Amino acid sequence: MAGAGGGGCPAGGNDLQWCFSQVKGAIDEDVAEADIISTVEFNHSGDLLATGDKGGRVVIFQREQENKSRPHSRGEYNVYSTFQSHEPEFDYLKSLEIEEKINKIRWLPQQNAAHFLLSTNDKTIKLWKISERDKRAEGYNLKDEDGRLRDPFRITALRVPILKPMDLMVEASPRRIFANAHTYHINSISVNSDHETYLSADDLRINLWHLEITDRSFNIVDIKPANMEELTEVITAAEFHPHQCNVFVYSSSKGTVRLCDMRSSALCDRHSKFFEEPEDPSSRSFFSEIISSISDVKFSHSGRYMMTRDYLSVKVWDLNMESRPVETHQVHEYLRSKLCSLYENDCIFDKFECCWSGSDSAIMTGSYNNFFRMFDRNARRDVTLEASRENSKPRASLKPRKVCTGGKRKKDEISVDSLDFNKKILHTAWHPAENIIAVAATNNLYIFQDKVN
């Protein structure tokens, strides 16, 4: 059994030991629907960690500066800002409610003191500015200290207002609202490496936006058939290449990924590359298509690879090879014999995300029973860990977990039939530079760090 978690540190592939660091969220067994975390994202420096929930709120955590007098604090994440990003809306024409659930958050690269992020629900994308205020001006000429306006005729002398320190206040303000461009449900947003544009994707279309312009967007992919009766495939995820600003990919419900180059034509309905692994005839079933549906696609930081997540596995693709992935990692193969039941209870439609470590040497994805899986690509090892309150003593090492698939169940193993399918880890994030991971377990956010860190 794999000993430790994955994730390469800069020095090389040492064995890492994942430890519990923090958990955020209510301990209550009764989970409020609105508190369910729906997206997790580190910013580009890793100092900020944003979560979005079903209630339309965004909570941003900031990493504390390392304190020499408290060496064990090791940079804890504490609440920095909380705001209501999206409200529930009612579409009167269709007589439908538009959910306020935050589907995705993406940070913009930082260009000044303020932080910017994009957050989206099913229909509307918003650009938020998060800024700090730690000074205020005192000694205005035209108003009193308590804000009352002074009579200008009474002023006999002028003074220069002075800046005085105040308690830090973090303000979040919506700077842009990008609305009315998506008929179907938005599943992805991705900021371009040019830092000026971004894409948004729904089930059938992908639009390109300029961050400054809200009243129009350009449609760059449209897979809606002329006759809707012929609809057999939808877009499930999309992402810009991390370095090539003209390249993006989008995945489909049929398990394919198309890479498009915006330079080749204005309309990217024709792909430049088409990634699909041929179906294994021996494992064909009625559910083959559903389990091949890709729920997430992510470029590696290097830009040389991309990773796709389908129901049972994660696959790493070399962008230069379309015929098959270079790596396939089984997440929970023991579920293959349970597909019928999982179809019945709709779990087979769960959309798991995946992420790369900062150095691309490891990948991580979630599973059921609050388990998550890590694959060390260099060492060719994988490990199953659990996010639970029971393992939440400070700096406690996480013990690898094992699922028993048949035969005699060993001690500390859990049988497939005992897995809790309500406890799903759909959203995870990896710090861009260090071995710190954030794992969303329903309404709780777990932060784990490696011991060496």
Next chain:
Amino acid sequence: MMLSKGLKRKREEEREKETLAVDAWWLDPSLPAAAQAPPAAASSSLFDLSVLKLHHSLRQGEPDLRHLVLVVNTLRRIQASMAPAPTLPPVPSPPTAPCAADSLLASSDAALSASMASLLEDLSHIEGLSQAPQPLVDEGPPGRPVGGSPPSLGALDLLGPATGCLLDDELEGLFEDIDTSMYDSELWAPASEGLKPGPEDGPGKEEALELDEAELDYLLDVLVGTQALERPPGPGR
């Protein structure tokens, strides 16, 4: 659907045994999946389950397109594998000959296609309704600018009653060739009110229909101006 811990359900163990048998069958390495015909009973229960899911999905005001497409594709696969099946679930009357059985499946497929087409066409009509017109771009832009005039509103054939045909135990329902969806405008009736009969619907069905007629009258009165609007239309979630 809330789950209790683990996969097993306390009720319907027979059904579970059947479904697990299907799972086990698919795992059998000695049987090349493509070459064998699946046991009719297992496929039939999967078929019913898929139809239920499709029905449930179609009843949502705004169905999850991915879920819908995957269920429909799975249903088509199951149907394709069931097509040459010699046995069929029993029908009340009249007794069917083997050739009529084929047409039964064919017509249910037609009804399915009709209801799917109806729904998906509706989605494309609704797109026209809700699309806010946006200014077109002057210079040669990459891609197409989003916006422009919405497509003409054809017959708003929302959720035609064809969907209900699949779940009717009545044989007559399957052969209904008059698509009344053009006349049943569901624009004002909340989709969640469940005009479509489901297998679980019994005495509640007539009640639900009555309610909707009353609501329709009320809304018509509002339109005509004889009544002030007192409550908003129910959301079709």
